[in-house]
Amino acid sequence: MGGEATTxxxxxADNTGKTTHLGIVGRRIGPAALATGPLDAxxxxxxxxxxxxxADWWFxxxxxQEVADVLASSYLTRAQHPAGEAxxxxxxxxxxxxxxxxxxxxxxxxxxxxxxxxxxARTLLLPYDQDLKAAEARELGIVLLHDLDPxxxxxxxxxxxxxxxxxxxxxxxxxxxxxxRLVAEDRFTEVIVVDGRPVVAVQDDLRxxxxxxxxxxxxxCLSAVRVLALGGxxxxxxxxxxxxxxxxxxxxxxxxxxxxxxxxxxxxxxDPYALAPVVRxxxxxxxxxxxxxxxxxxxxxxxxxxxxxxxxxxxxxxxGVQLTVVFVRTSTAVxxxxxxxxxxxxxxxxxxxxxxxxxxIEQIAQTVLDNNGSRLALERALDRxxxxxxxxxxxxxxxxxxxxxxxxxxEAYLAALLERTTGTRDPLIDxxxxxxxxxxxxxxxxxxxxxxxxMAEPERTGELxxxxxxxxxxxxxxxxxxxVLSQAECRAGAVTxxxxxxxxxxGSGLLLPLWASPGLTIPAPPLQDDVTASVEAGVLAAVExxxxxxKGSPDLRALFKITALLAKVMLRFExxxxxxxxxxxxxxxxxxxxxxxGLAHDARADRDAAQDLxxxxxxxxxxxxxxxxxxx
Numbered sequence: 297m298g299g300e301a302t303t304x305x306x307x308x309a310d311n312t313g314k315t316t317h318l319g320i321v322g323r324r325i326g327p328a329a330l331a332t333g334p335l336d337a338x339x340x341x342x343x344x345x346x347x348x349x350x351a352d353w354w355f356x357x358x359x360x361q362e363v364a365d366v367l368a369s370s371y372l373t374r375a376q377h378p379a380g381e382a383x384x385x386x387x388x389x390x391x392x393x394x395x396x397x398x399x400x401x402x403x404x405x406x407x408x409x410x411x412x413x414x415x416x417a418r419t420l421l422l423p424y425d426q427d428l429k430a431a432e433a434r435e436l437g438i439v440l441l442h443d444l445d446p447x448x449x450x451x452x453x454x455x456x457x458x459x460x461x462x463x464x465x466x467x468x469x470x471x472x473x474x475x476x477r478l479v480a481e482d483r484f485t486e487v488i489v490v491d492g493r494p495v496v497a498v499q500d501d502l503r504x505x506x507x508x509x510x511x512x513x514x515x516x517c518l519s520a521v522r523v524l525a526l527g528g529x530x531x532x533x534x535x536x537x538x539x540x541x542x543x544x545x546x547x548x549x550x551x552x553x554x555x556x557x558x559x560x561x562x563x564x565x566x567d568p569y570a571l572a573p574v575v576r577x578x579x580x581x582x583x584x585x586x587x588x589x590x591x592x593x594x595x596x597x598x599x600x601x602x603x604x605x606x607x608x609x610x611x612x613x614x615x616g617v618q619l620t621v622v623f624v625r626t627s628t629a630v631x632x633x634x635x636x637x638x639x640x641x642x643x644x645x646x647x648x649x650x651x652x653x654x655x656x657i658e659q660i661a662q663t664v665l666d667n668n669g670s671r672l673a674l675e676r677a678l679d680r681x682x683x684x685x686x687x688x689x690x691x692x693x694x695x696x697x698x699x700x701x702x703x704x705x706x707e708a709y710l711a712a713l714l715e716r717t718t719g720t721r722d723p724l725i726d727x728x729x730x731x732x733x734x735x736x737x738x739x740x741x742x743x744x745x746x747x748x749x750x751m752a753e754p755e756r757t758g759e760l761x762x763x764x765x766x767x768x769x770x771x772x773x774x775x776x777x778x779x780v781l782s783q784a785e786c787r788a789g790a791v792t793x794x795x796x797x798x799x800x801x802x803g804s805g806l807l808l809p810l811w812a813s814p815g816l817t818i819p820a821p822p823l824q825d826d827v828t829a830s831v832e833a834g835v836l837a838a839v840e841x842x843x844x845x846x847k848g849s850p851d852l853r854a855l856f857k858i859t860a861l862l863a864k865v866m867l868r869f870e871x872x873x874x875x876x877x878x879x880x881x882x883x884x885x886x887x888x889x890x891x892x893x894g895l896a897h898d899a900r901a902d903r904d905a906a907q908d909l910x911x912x913x914x915x916x917x918x919x920x921x922x923x924x925x926x927x928x
Contacts (some may be wrong), residue, residue, distance in 0.1 A: 300434075301330070301379035302510050305390025306502075308440035309449060309471050311456035312490055313498060316578075317440075318386045320499055321506075321513060323563055323582050328512050330382035335389070338373040341366050355404060355463050364398055364420040372424065375431035383512050391432035392439075392483040393475075395421065400470035404463060410473045432483075436509060438502065439475065439484040443491060446472035452492070494616025496581070514589060518581075521588050521595050521618060522685045525552075525611065527602035527657040528624035529646045531631055533667035533674065537624055538598045540675055545682040547598040548591065555583025555599075577610035596686070605653025609660060620685055623661035630668045680788040687789075687825075688803070689817040692727070695808035700730055701737040706746055709770045710810065716763045718811050724759050726783060726816055727751040729809035731798055738876055743853065743900075747777040749798050751818075754782055787819055793832040800826040827868045834865035838917050841910050852906055856899055859910040862917055881909070888912060 306314045322329045336342035345353050345366070354363060371394045379385050389397075395417050402420070403413035421428060442449035449472045454465055479487055486505045490498055499517040506513040524541060526534045541547040559582040560568035568579055580599075588594065602608050602621065612619055649655070658664055663681055667674055697710045710730070717724040732747035733739050739746075752760060760780070779798075785791060786799060801807035803820020812818075821829075840858045844850040860877035863884040867874055874880035881896035891912060892898075898905035 301383055301385050302512075303375075303385040303387055303435045304506065304510075304513075305387040305435040305437050306440065307390045307393045307396075307437060307475070307484065309442065309475055310453045310468060312440035312442055312453070313495060314388050314440060316495060317499055317502055318388055320495070320517075320578060320581065321503065322386050323559070323578070324514060324517075324585060325384060325512055326562060328382055329384040329386055330379050332374050332377050332385055332387045335367070335370040335374060338377070339366055339370040342370070351461075351464075354401065355467070360402060360405065361420065363401060364417075367394055367398060368421060368424045368428070372427050372431060375434070384510065387435070390435045390437045390484075391428055392437060392478045394428070396471060396474035396478055399474045400467050403470040403474075404466050410470070410477060413470065414474065414477060436506075437484040438486040438488065438505070439479060440498070441475070441479070441487060441489045442472075444489060446476045449476075494618070495614035496618060497616060514585075518585055518588055518615075518618065521597065523584070523597045523599060523615060523619045524681065524685070525599040525602050525608070525619060525621050526624060527608065527621060527654065527661065528626075529649060529655060532624045532626045533665075534601050534624050536671075537622070537665070537667075537674070537678055538600050540678050541598050541682060544675070544679070545596065545686075546594075547596045547682070548587075548594045549598050549600065550584065550587060552580060552599050552601065552603075555587070556580050559583040559586070573604060573606035574610045576604070577607045577614060580607070580611065581614055596682075602657050603649050603652055603654045605656045605660070608657050612660065620663065620681065621657065621661040622663045622665055622681060623658040624665045624667055625658065626667045676788045676790060679790070680784075683787065683789050683819060687819040687821050690803050690805075690820045691815070691817050692802055692809055692812050693805065694810060694812055697810055700734060700739075702730075702734055702739055702746075703741060705770070705772065706734070706739075706774065709746075709767060712767055712770065713763065714811055716766070717760065718813075723813060724756045724763070725750050725752040725811075725813075727802075727809050727812045727818065729798070729802060729807060731801075731807065732777070733876070735807055736875060742773075745775045745777045746771070748779070749795070750778065750780045751783055751786065751816075752780050783818075789819075789821075793829040796821055796829045797826055797833075830865045830868055834862055834917065837862040837865065838914060841914050845907060845910060850903065850907065852901075852903055855906050855910055859899070859906070859913050863913050866913075866916060866920075881913075884913065884916075 304318075306318055308314050318331065322331055336346070342350075345358070358366075371391060374387070375391070377385075395414075398420060399410075399413040399417035402408060402416045403410070406413075406416070408416060442452040446469075450465075450469050453468050453472070454460060457464075478484065488498065488501055488505070493501075496518050500519050503513050503515060503517050507515045524547065526537055528534050538547075538549045542549050556568050556576055556579045559579040560566075563579070563582075565571070565579070568576055584597065584599070588597070608621060612621065646654075665674075665677055665681070697707050697714070700707075702710070714728065717728065727750065729735070729749045730747065731749050733744045734746055738744075750760075757780070764776075764778070779795065781791065781795065789796070791799065798807070799819060800821045800823065802809065802818055804823075837858050841855070841862065844855045844858065857877065860881055864874055864877075864880045867880060867884060872883065874883055878896060881899075885891045885896055892905075892908070895905055895909050895912075899909040900906075
């Protein structure tokens, strides 16, 4: 194309989002992109046609040759429209759509099948053939399909219409057939199937296909970004919630008004609040897209505050599952008790917000957050909301007791425990898993504990205690390490670093429970969150090592295990996972040339070796600390 502007022609049937996507990408690019405008701006005959009823002219009164001439002239005139200084021309419907539209029109008017209608359209366009081919060769043609099946696509196009005539429905049926014919004939450079995806997902797909062809188009659109949008009336706690999400969960706090006004200024829009809600939502999307692109290290955002129902609905449509709308509410009595009821102007602001439907956002919010309790309750609720977004949920598979390779006595104990806790119509627990060495086939009699992780609700504690008491004698000298958490605690992340590791193993399938209630889903913390949280375990291990070393006679077993734990934590930050104590210590000591041969093995039985090993591992941990400096 030399120095000419690149022409991006976005085609597709009705309601595939052509105009929306061209508007979003054009706004994002700015002055370097020129929209070529609607077809009826490129032929003066459209004025009279629309005045007398365009649908009637199109399908009934206008001679077919005239319809073909008006359409062809409009397409060709638009194709010759100069781009000026712009590097991109954005075109709604490319040249292939002329053939598809005309073929669908004659199919309706003359009752033709797909192939006969295509032949008729090509005959009508024959006088313009060379000019049309030249114009199409200059286009980068992309088509949006509702679905790979034209029948499904037709249904989806019509579903977006509030009402339609039988003629329009027939036209859409033929139009989809013709577009799919053109796709089969490779008349488009790219084919994107919308398939009900949110606007942002399709926009991201579109940009990823266009960016390699022209760097003026950004490489993506809010890919992998998750957004929490906070709504609620005045003094409900939205700002408190936003700040907690920033400090605890790393969300970037963004003000909706600022994003809209900045995007409007860039687009030359003097008063964005005088526009339709859908346009304000698109401006907000543009502002968010720009901020996210400039701050690519952020992938979690909080938008504050939602004050308009219609714009919020449009934002949900565009972002889909990437957006979670949270409505925060506080009762008047609680606000008065906290002294945040506010002066009269707060009430007046709420009246204005209510006029915009701000109070009705509660009806479309994914989460309604009652801020009527303690701050701790608010923060736990926010933890749950944030982790629901960042931690996926999985339905765990299970494994039989005899797969663990435990001693027969312990297998019998676990079988009895499962029978008593899950063998009734109303199980006492939601999940039971063996953890630690017993889960890895590394159980050592006389050394290992039997560690069990259980999910159960608090009200079942008494019944569970009774079951454990009944079975206690079956354990003999084996020490039972039992941890019980509720589902709510797990989903809110109210767990220690060790238990977060257990959840991560269960979520990844590396640890299989012995039983899980039907339909149970559990949070699956990603590995990075697990590794980051393990610092807490390292801190506690370093403290406990010194506590043991300061004893006159340290507990050999406890010292060995806590030393191995600290070694595991440090190895995790070198991208090395070693669940076994011996394996972790051997690998850790490979980088210590001064360590005595067999030190890890000897430390299990020899107190001096155990102390030497603990000092060595602790020294490596302390070496990661910054040097303390004092000033005089």
